[in-house]
Amino acid sequence: MTFLQELQQQRWDDHRYYHHNRINQFLHLLSAMCFLASYVLVFFYPAIAALVGWLLAMTLRQTGHFFFEPLDYDKVNKATHEYKESVKVGYNLQRKVVLLSIWALVPIVLFFNPTFFGIFTPAADFFSFVDNMAIIWLVVGLGAIAFRTIHLFKLMGVQSGLVWASKIITDPFHDIKIYHKSPYFILKGEMYDNMEDWYEEASFENKVL
Template sequence: MKFYDELQKQRWDDHRFYHHNRINQFLHLLSACCFLASYVLVFYYPAAAALVGWLLAMTLRQTGHFFFEPKTYDQVNQASHEHKESVKVGYNLQRKVVLLSIWALVPVILFFEPSFFGMMQEHTEIMSFINNMAIIWLIVGFVAVIFRTVHLFKLMGVQSGLVWFTKILTDPFHDIKIYHKSVYHLMKGEMYDDMTDWYEETPKAN
């Protein structure tokens, strides 16, 4: 499979398996806008980029996944939740729990270890604590993406790992493209996407 074709397939599988709920789609739209803000901020204020990325973008994104997406049998795709979790290329819900646990532990560890085991200058007041915490969060996010990419090199091959890496970086742009009408659908009273249009438009991924 060529690089672009595999990228489209990974995007399609991610959408059809994990983005049925219109509220989840709307939260992903908001999350995508926050991530784009982070992409700009990271070049000027890295700590601010991490705060926007983790506290806003990731919170909105994962709220949609954990609280609004159905975990029952997927009639549209004829797949169980367990099957979808097993074929998820990136971070499935179980892996996300581990990642989010690490994220949540950072401020706790930093509170008791102000230098974060000698890796940072000790904070002396609340603003320096927040700055140090944000920088560590930025590193956690970077390491999480690189770790899974390299892991996929071993599991699926170098191209698949690079495809997933590309997908993750471009997800905010793609989410805005495909979920910008989510509010319109919600106002019409549509709670779930039946994926009809997607199956018609992406025959290769079907």
């Protein structure tokens, strides 16, 4: 596949396997807006960008996955949850638990080691502590993308790793595009996406590509 074809494939697989629930889609919509705000803030206030990205965007996004997305047999795609977890290109639920555990441990480690192993000047007050914590969170987020990208270089090839990194970075824009109607469907009482429209669109785009 070309780079664009593989990007389309990764986006399609991510959507059809992990975004059936409309509340999950809506939370991804809110998360995407928060991520876009953090993209702007990172150039002016990196610490605030990290707080918005982790406390708002990531919390909303992962709440949708862990609490609303069904984890049983996927009748639409005829696949078990275990199968979907095994073929997930990026961070599946198990990997996300590890990543979120690291994120949650950062403030604890920083509290007992104020310099964070000699990197920071000990915080003089609560706001300085939060600032140091947010910077570490920013590094954890960027590091998680870099780590998985390099890991994919080995597992699937350089192109696949770069495609996944591109997908992650541009996901907020794509999520707004495909999930902006989720509030409408929720108000209609349609709580699950049957994916029929998406299958037709994916089939058409694959033929074009």
